[in-house]
Amino acid sequence: MTVLALAVPVLAQKATIYDEPLSERRVAYTLNVTLDPEARTVRGTERIAWRNPDDVPVDSLQFHLYLNAFKNNESTFMRESGGMHRGFSAEEENRWGGVIIESMKVTTGDQPTLSTTYRTDDADLTDRIVYLHPDDDNLDDQTVAAVPLPRPVEPGETIFLDVEFESTLPRIVARTGWGEKSDGTRFFMVAQWFPKLGVYEVPGQRYVPEDAPRGQWNTHQFHENSEFYADFGTFDVTIDVPEEYVVGASGVRVSETTDGGMKRLVYRAEDVHDFAWTASPAFLEYTDTWRHVNLRLLLQPEHDGQAQRHFDAVKIALERFDEWVGEYPYTSLTLVDGLGGSNGMEYPTLITCGTAYLLPDWMRSLEIVTIHEFGHQYFYGLLASNEFEEAWLDEGMNSYVETRIMDTHYSPGSAISLPGLRLDDGPGQRTFYAKSTPSRGALFTRSWEYEVDADYGKASYMKPATVMRTLEHYLGWETMRRFLRTYYDRWRFRHPTTRDLQDVAEDVSGEDLDWFFDQFVYGTAVVDYAVEALEVEAVEGSERYKSEVRLERREDGIFPQTLRVRFEDGSTEERAWEGEAASETFTFDKPTPAVEAYLDPDNAVWLDVNRLNNRRALDASNVFARKQQFKVVVWAQQLFYLIGSLF
Amino acid sequence: MIKPSLTAGISGLRRRPGLVVLLYATNLVLALILSIPVAVAFAGTVGPTGFGEDLAAGFDIVLWADIIEEAGDALAVLFLHLLWMVPLYLIWKAAAGVGLIHALRGDQIRSFWQGVGRYTLRGLLLGVAFAVLAGIGVVVTLGVVLVIGAVWSGPVGGFWVNAVLAPTLLISLLAVLDLMHDYARTALVIGEQPVLKAMQTGMAWPFRHGQASPLYLIWFAPAAVLLLLPTVLDMNVAAATGSAVWGLFITQQILLLLRAAVTVGWFGSETAFYETIWLSELPLIAKEETENTPETDDAAPFSQELPGAEPNDWASA
Ligand SMILES: [Zn+2]
Numbered sequence: 001m002t003v004l005a006l007a008v009p010v011l012a013q014k015a016t017i018y019d020e021p022l023s024e025r026r027v028a029y030t031l032n033v034t035l036d037p038e039a040r041t042v043r044g045t046e047r048i049a050w051r052n053p054d055d056v057p058v059d060s061l062q063f064h065l066y067l068n069a070f071k072n073n074e075s076t077f078m079r080e081s082g083g084m085h086r087g088f089s090a091e092e093e094n095r096w097g098g099v100i101i102e103s104m105k106v107t108t109g110d111q112p113t114l115s116t117t118y119r120t121d122d123a124d125l126t127d128r129i130v131y132l133h134p135d136d137d138n139l140d141d142q143t144v145a146a147v148p149l150p151r152p153v154e155p156g157e158t159i160f161l162d163v164e165f166e167s168t169l170p171r172i173v174a175r176t177g178w179g180e181k182s183d184g185t186r187f188f189m190v191a192q193w194f195p196k197l198g199v200y201e202v203p204g205q206r207y208v209p210e211d212a213p214r215g216q217w218n219t220h221q222f223h224e225n226s227e228f229y230a231d232f233g234t235f236d237v238t239i240d241v242p243e244e245y246v247v248g249a250s251g252v253r254v255s256e257t258t259d260g261g262m263k264r265l266v267y268r269a270e271d272v273h274d275f276a277w278t279a280s281p282a283f284l285e286y287t288d289t290w291r292h293v294n295l296r297l298l299l300q301p302e303h304d305g306q307a308q309r310h311f312d313a314v315k316i317a318l319e320r321f322d323e324w325v326g327e328y329p330y331t332s333l334t335l336v337d338g339l340g341g342s343n344g345m346e347y348p349t350l351i352t353c354g355t356a357y358l359l360p361d362w363m364r365s366l367e368i369v370t371i372h373e374f375g376h377q378y379f380y381g382l383l384a385s386n387e388f389e390e391a392w393l394d395e396g397m398n399s400y401v402e403t404r405i406m407d408t409h410y411s412p413g414s415a416i417s418l419p420g421l422r423l424d425d426g427p428g429q430r431t432f433y434a435k436s437t438p439s440r441g442a443l444f445t446r447s448w449e450y451e452v453d454a455d456y457g458k459a460s461y462m463k464p465a466t467v468m469r470t471l472e473h474y475l476g477w478e479t480m481r482r483f484l485r486t487y488y489d490r491w492r493f494r495h496p497t498t499r500d501l502q503d504v505a506e507d508v509s510g511e512d513l514d515w516f517f518d519q520f521v522y523g524t525a526v527v528d529y530a531v532e533a534l535e536v537e538a539v540e541g542s543e544r545y546k547s548e549v550r551l552e553r554r555e556d557g558i559f560p561q562t563l564r565v566r567f568e569d570g571s572t573e574e575r576a577w578e579g580e581a582a583s584e585t586f587t588f589d590k591p592t593p594a595v596e597a598y599l600d601p602d603n604a605v606w607l608d609v610n611r612l613n614n615r616r617a618l619d620a621s622n623v624f625a626r627k628q629q630f631k632v633v634v635w636a637q638q639l640f641y642l643i644g645s646l647f
Numbered sequence: 648m649i650k651p652s653l654t655a656g657i658s659g660l661r662r663r664p665g666l667v668v669l670l671y672a673t674n675l676v677l678a679l680i681l682s683i684p685v686a687v688a689f690a691g692t693v694g695p696t697g698f699g700e701d702l703a704a705g706f707d708i709v710l711w712a713d714i715i716e717e718a719g720d721a722l723a724v725l726f727l728h729l730l731w732m733v734p735l736y737l738i739w740k741a742a743a744g745v746g747l748i749h750a751l752r753g754d755q756i757r758s759f760w761q762g763v764g765r766y767t768l769r770g771l772l773l774g775v776a777f778a779v780l781a782g783i784g785v786v787v788t789l790g791v792v793l794v795i796g797a798v799w800s801g802p803v804g805g806f807w808v809n810a811v812l813a814p815t816l817l818i819s820l821l822a823v824l825d826l827m828h829d830y831a832r833t834a835l836v837i838g839e840q841p842v843l844k845a846m847q848t849g850m851a852w853p854f855r856h857g858q859a860s861p862l863y864l865i866w867f868a869p870a871a872v873l874l875l876l877p878t879v880l881d882m883n884v885a886a887a888t889g890s891a892v893w894g895l896f897i898t899q900q901i902l903l904l905l906r907a908a909v910t911v912g913w914f915g916s917e918t919a920f921y922e923t924i925w926l927s928e929l930p931l932i933a934k935e936e937t938e939n940t941p942e943t944d945d946a947a948p949f950s951q952e953l954p955g956a957e958p959n960d961w962a963s964a
Contacts, residue, residue, distance in 0.1 A: 182800040302801075412705070419882040420706070420881065421706055435716065596697050598697070610716075612710055612714060612717065616696060620695055620699055621703075622690055622699060623889050624689060624693050624698070625689035625690035625693060626892055627886060628689045629683075629685055630892060630899075632682040634881065637674045637903050638903075640674045641906055643740075644736065644737075644910075
């Protein structure tokens with residue numbers, strides 16, 4: 001593991017709890033930028049270091065210029081989203097953003113002299129920048145740039161670039177940009193904001209074949225539904241803002257100085273793959289700690305009073321992830337209560353949450369979003385899968401653990417907890433999946449290739465949460481936990497794929513899980529088993545009864561089933577069915593008749609899209625129908641009295 | 648004048664319990680009709696499954712989604728029924744309103760149905776007129792709310808404007824119109840005023856007679872509480888067995904029966920209040936508008952005694 005030896009400032013606080021690098025650190029960024037709140041720009045310089053990890057020379061670099069997605073209506077993002085995304089509307093003033101690279105040069109002078117430093121006489125690369133469109137033929141999209149180099153970067157060699165850039169922040173769209181409070185106070189969520197290297201994948205990494213002659217850059221345009229992908233490294237970021245601005249950022253704060261009405265903040269982040277920050281004069285600041293982690297919360301003033309809810313939720317998440325998945329290696333975590341569409345987003349050691357004025361306790365949206373976004377420190381942050389290509393690995397795995405934490409800690413009513421209406425997070429997501437055309441949209445789909453746009457959400461969040469909960473019930477929680485821990489141990493600070501995740505599950509369980517992954521991760525098999533009939537007849541000439549249970553598989557999905565039959569004398573019998581045939585009949589010859597047949601009585605197969613047909617009882621009670629009827633009667637009487645009192 | 652009016656309302660209740668039963672029973676019957684498709688749908692989809700007791704014990708979104716998927720069409724019928732039931736109910740309520748006033752006016756026992764027969768058409772016209780007023784009022788109120796919301800924007804302003812101010816203004820507006828409508832209807836029946844004149848009388852009433860509003864609020868409070876209590880009970884009582892479900896329902900029905908009693912008492916009070924004032928002003932009105940002298944039915948136009956002054960006397964009549 002070669003590490004870039006860059007000048008490291010003396011740290012007030014270490015960025016991780018380890019002295020040695022935790023990741024391969026193929027990249028290093030040093031940024032010096034100034035926020036101009038009036039112009040809504042962030043401009044400055046960026047020094048990028050990239051080490052060629054391949055065994056062959058690499059003749060170009062590729063960058064993401066994500067902000068260019070908001071440059072005009074012609075970007076792929078805007079075309080796909082029809083101009084609307086997370087509250088972004090086409091009529092707003094000062095809505096557009098973008099990033100301009102004013103110059104890009106190979107660093108010639110003062111960088112640390114490594115023996116393997118890339119040198120060239122033709123240092124100015126500015127005019128070499130071209131835009132790529134790896135995902136579509138939209139020539140107007142400028143979110144991916146390539147820079148052919150004057151000579152290739154040799155294996156193991158490190159190239160340093162000096163970039164001058166200006167980023168114009170859009171009105172908050174797709175999680176980033178500027179917003180304004182009703183009193184005119186500005187808010188900036190500065191994310192996806194600087195020219196950022198793509199990931200050069202070497203042979204054997206992710207889906208690049210082991211025997212490929214060379215690696216390749218993995219970059220994608222910014223799509224309506226896509227998130228991001230980048231390499232691990234270090235960030236040294238110096239930010240100048242007007243003095244009155246409160247700033248939160250990834251990593252740890254190294255220093256803070258004030259001079260002439262401006263404030264200079266220096267941050268350092270290690271073994272992360274992105275850096276985001278926020279600034280606003282309105283923030284209220286709260287701090288807390290959890291073990292080795294300094295927690296910092298930046299709250300909108302109108303949400304004062306909800307600080308403890310944020311800290312309680314994030315501590316529960318820290319505790320559970322530590323226990324179920326693995327250690328949180330960073331020493332800081334910043335929680336940001338942003339504006340509008342900037343909320344509910346994850347960046348390394350910084351998350352945006354989101355709440356509402358006077359949010360009642362029974363509405364757990366604040367806890368859900370906080371725990372979810374924290375979970376991304378693992379599924380995205382540490383386990384840095386490619387969010388463009390395999391969104392379910394970050395959103396879906398995270399939704400699974402999120403629902404499990406919510407349902408463990410806040411159930412019943414982990415999502416909504418009103419008397420008479422207690423809704424849990426996990427069952428809510430299961431229902432969303434089951435009732436939104438479950439036969440459409442596989443987990444393993446590139447985020448911009450869903451035939452129906454809305455399927456991205458279902459297949460990236462709700463369905464994987466349901467798939468993983470079903471796998472948990474199938475393997476048992478202890479095995480599932482070992483799977484999560486092993487996945488973490490094996491893949492943290494790297495870029496796992498769906499295949500890697502399946503390998504871990506198979507290693508840990510000792511079972512070939514192709515049948516499961518092929519159906520529910522790569523495919524769109526739908527599970528629905530039903531008790532078709534329960535029939536009982538007395539056996540003539542004896543005191544015995546023949547009870548017959550007919551089971552049906554009503555969709556293409558196959559999942560092992562358990563049938564529990566209850567008899568009149570209170571006894572029960574269980575039968576296993578592999579569930580492959582379209583139907584199956586179980587017959588019981590006993591001195592007592594069957595009164596109930598119940599498939600999946602322990603509610604293990606969350607993928608079953610219709611649970612109501614899993615059960616049939618001959619002695620069923622009508623209490624529910626009666627109760628509902630009475631509810632309607634009373635409700636109608638109330639309605640009549642109400643309208644009657646008006647007219 | 649509030650206390651005698653209240654007393655008159657309550658003694659009207661005691662005198663005419665049949666009216667309470669009538670109001671309650673028509674509501675119940677309509678509601679029962681509405682509930683039949685629901686009962687059939689739920690009995691059909693959930694009945695044979697054995698999930699009934701689990702579902703009665705607590706909300707289960709997974710099973711509910713399956714039920715809605717299967718029985719959704721049957722449940723949609725419920726809303727179709729409302730399309731004819733609500734207008735029918737409004738007509739009934741217009742008839743019942745004039746019937747109640749006629750039956751509860753002070754001098755002697757009069758037939759509810761006679762009042763219905765005599766005043767329903769005009770009562771309906773009056774109802775339509777007030778519905779139009781209410782529509783205009785709601786639009787204006789929402790306009791005001793929009794303007795205030797534009798000035799007081801942001802999450803805090805938005806909350807107070809939309810979640811507090813708007814409902815308060817709307818409820819107040821409708822309550823004021825309801826009060827006016829009550830007295831307009833009374834003027835129509837007791838004063839025998841034509842619709843437009845009655846409407847004028849009603850709209851001027853709270854301004855001319857300061858005690859009308861407190862009297863209204865005194866009845867409004869129990870009416871609102873009794874209307875909401877069944878829901879509070881429903882949310883907080885986990886009835887999962889047959890007997891618990893019946894117990895809850897019967898308790899709710901008692902509350903709704905009391906709610907009907909409040910309606911009768913409310914009408915009685917406002918009728919008495921109107922009559923008191925009407926009687927004191929009658930010579931003046933009669934002089935001014937001889938063409939509108941109330942026609943007599945089966946009794947003298949007014950009693951020798953002020954209604955409410957000696958409630959027990961006319962209660963026993
Ligand atoms: Zn997420």
